[in-house]
Amino acid sequence: MSISMALAAGLVGCFAIMRRMALAADPMSHVALPGIGVALLLRVNPLLGALATLLLGAVLIWAVERRSRISTEAVIGVTFSVALALGSTITSGEDLLDALFGNPGRLSLWEVVVGIAVPIAVIVFILRARHALVVALISPEIAMTSGVNVERVNLWFLLAFALTVGLGLRYLGVLLMGSLIIIPAALARRFARSLNGMFLLSAASAVCATVLGTYAAVLAGRPSGPCIVLVAGALFFVSLLWRRG
Amino acid sequence: MADVLEVRDLCIRFGAIEILHCLTFSVARGSSLAIIGPNGAGKTVLLKALIGALPYTGSIRWSAGARLGYVPQKLDLERDLPLNGWDFLRAKAALSKASGAQIAQALTAVALQQHTLAQPLGSLSGGQFQRLLVALALLGRPSVLLLDEPAAGVDAPGQARLGEVIHALQSTDDLTVLLVSHDLSVVYQYADNVLCLGTRDSCFGPPRSALTPEVLYELYGARTGFHVHGAS
Numbered sequence: 001m002s003i004s005m006a007l008a009a010g011l012v013g014c015f016a017i018m019r020r021m022a023l024a025a026d027p028m029s030h031v032a033l034p035g036i037g038v039a040l041l042l043r044v045n046p047l048l049g050a051l052a053t054l055l056l057g058a059v060l061i062w063a064v065e066r067r068s069r070i071s072t073e074a075v076i077g078v079t080f081s082v083a084l085a086l087g088s089t090i091t092s093g094e095d096l097l098d099a100l101f102g103n104p105g106r107l108s109l110w111e112v113v114v115g116i117a118v119p120i121a122v123i124v125f126i127l128r129a130r131h132a133l134v135v136a137l138i139s140p141e142i143a144m145t146s147g148v149n150v151e152r153v154n155l156w157f158l159l160a161f162a163l164t165v166g167l168g169l170r171y172l173g174v175l176l177m178g179s180l181i182i183i184p185a186a187l188a189r190r191f192a193r194s195l196n197g198m199f200l201l202s203a204a205s206a207v208c209a210t211v212l213g214t215y216a217a218v219l220a221g222r223p224s225g226p227c228i229v230l231v232a233g234a235l236f237f238v239s240l241l242w243r244r245g
Numbered sequence: 246m247a248d249v250l251e252v253r254d255l256c257i258r259f260g261a262i263e264i265l266h267c268l269t270f271s272v273a274r275g276s277s278l279a280i281i282g283p284n285g286a287g288k289t290v291l292l293k294a295l296i297g298a299l300p301y302t303g304s305i306r307w308s309a310g311a312r313l314g315y316v317p318q319k320l321d322l323e324r325d326l327p328l329n330g331w332d333f334l335r336a337k338a339a340l341s342k343a344s345g346a347q348i349a350q351a352l353t354a355v356a357l358q359q360h361t362l363a364q365p366l367g368s369l370s371g372g373q374f375q376r377l378l379v380a381l382a383l384l385g386r387p388s389v390l391l392l393d394e395p396a397a398g399v400d401a402p403g404q405a406r407l408g409e410v411i412h413a414l415q416s417t418d419d420l421t422v423l424l425v426s427h428d429l430s431v432v433y434q435y436a437d438n439v440l441c442l443g444t445r446d447s448c449f450g451p452p453r454s455a456l457t458p459e460v461l462y463e464l465y466g467a468r469t470g471f472h473v474h475g476a477s
Binding site for chain 2: 018130131132134135138139140141142143144145146147148188189192193194195196197198
């Protein structure tokens with residue numbers, strides 16, 4: 001399950017980095033907070049609340065960006081601030097810390113199903129939509145004349161991005177999931193000379209960080225989320241020792 | 246000859262600023278229209294409106310079944326973008342459902358070598374990238390090509406070749422061409438009609454009759470000199 005989550009994060013990260021959304025992953029994760037708060041108040045699974053507000057946030061960001069022509073990053077920044085303020089007023093305590101930094105513990109059947117189905121859906125979307133995403137990234141106008149509904153593709157990508165962030169809730173914590181989306185993709189971007197190369201490097205780095213981080217967490221008796229992100233960060237900094245070909 | 250495009254009272258505003266005012270013209274199937282005007286006259290805006298990328302008032306009617314190929318004005322890409330020419334070409338080919346033979350044909354038409362496509366997009370020269378954009382526009386067998394200064398950054402032999410390619414496609418494939426250009430010699434040589442933007446009343450018609458000295462004066466000012474090859 002954590003491997004499929006890492007694969008989804010690695011693939012989504014490729015387009016997030018190329019679309020200059022590197023700094024958007026972290027704020028986006030904060031959009032989950034009000035949902036977590038409401039879910040905790042209503043005594044339902046926080047994952048459900050987080051996914052609901054993340055999807056709602058993605059649609060809101062898309063709609064505001066579309067109407068106002070402000071950049072995605074700026075709109076996410078504003079939405080994140082409001083979500084953080086809202087989330088912190090209705091949530092408190094240890095449950096919130098678990099949501100932010102992760103606490104895998106014992107997973108319910110429902111969480112296992114979501115943890116497998118959602119990454120697969122995200123991976124399928126990225127692979128199927130990669131042509132439209134590439135052309136729309138370089139020239140939205142060329143994409144339009146090729147029959148692509150660019151606004152719809154942008155919305156689907158934001159939803160995939162939001163879902164991937166939401167996935168981190170139970171494992172890495174929503175705050176750290178943004179790092180697993182961005183760090184492997186940033187590493188891959190340094191070396192890749194093609195889209196497939198970037199997909200491969202980013203997904204492999206994300207999986208490597210997840211496996212090594214989880215192993216290190218078990219050995220050290222620490223939470224897995226921070227360990228996974230530390231390994232991903234270490235891989236990135238080690239990669240800086242190699243010059244790009 | 247039936248019209249492939251009919252534009253009536255087209256107005257485009259960006260907030261309080263009116264970019265295009267009540268533009269009316271039509272383009273016959275298989276003909277070529279050159280769009281000229283000084284910087285800021287709205288040439289690129291017009292092309293974007295025609296492909297449906299910008300909101301407008303008035304009407305734009307393409308004939309049924311018109312397939313558009315679009316070459317944008319020079320794009321600014323990040324140098325380290327991890328996408329190469331093949332990524333871009335294959336993505337466009339997949340969207341346009343173009344066959345391998347069509348890809349090869351498009352590359353031959355713009356004289357782009359296959360090894361060039363293996364380079365990252367950011368490392369292609371301006372001319373190579375421009376030719377790649379034209380090749381992309383040719384995928385999917387377009388019936389109309391909209392070209393926004395396609396020769397920008399292309400060397401002189403490349404420009405001549407591009408002109409010949411487009412002209413040859415027009416005669417063999419009954420292709421309609423809408424071309425934004427600053428090069429009046431190209432306008433005189435290849436365009437059946439010219440549309441001038443940036444004048445009080447936009448001019449429209451065959452270049453030799455529409456581009457009167459008064460219109461050129463109004464478009465580009467008194468101190469601009471022109472070298473119009475082949476114009477009588």
